[in-house]
Structures are given as structure tokens and as C-alpha cells.
Amino acid sequence: MEFKNGTGFIVEVGYQVANNFWMNLRAVQEEYEVKRFNVNGMDLALSDDRNVSGNHVGLNFLWAF
Numbered sequence: 001m002e003f004k005n006g007t008g009f010i011v012e013v014g015y016q017v018a019n020n021f022w023m024n025l026r027a028v029q030e031e032y033e034v035k036r037f038n039v040n041g042m043d044l045a046l047s048d049d050r051n052v053s054g055n056h057v058g059l060n061f062l063w064a065f
Helices: none
Strands: 008-018 021-036 051-053 056-063
Touching: none
Parallel strands: none
Antiparallel strands: 008 021, 021 051, 021 056
């Protein structure tokens, strides 16, 4: 599956819990449009709705040592 280039919106906030430990929260809003759908070398027809959501929220922890 190939997608056309897309743009999105990212927001990330971090908090330093300790000298060597951080927490970050990230929210991403993006949408991709399918350019081509190929299975085993054969192009398949696409439905009218070609958009795929890439929206997500993530929480990560960083520890420096």
C-alpha cells in the first residue's frame, strides 16, 4: 500500500519528574490518502473512501543514565 504525502499536527508536552527522568505526552492528528493498493504484484481497485487516519496519543518515559 502506498500513500500520498500528507501533513499533520503534533503537540507534545514534557515534564521532568526527577533529575534524570522525564514523562512526555504526545497527540498527533494526521490523515493519509491511499495512492495505490497492491497485493502480490497485482493492483487492486480502491473504494471511494481512500483516507486512513493516523491519529494517536502516546505517553513515553525517558530515563537518562
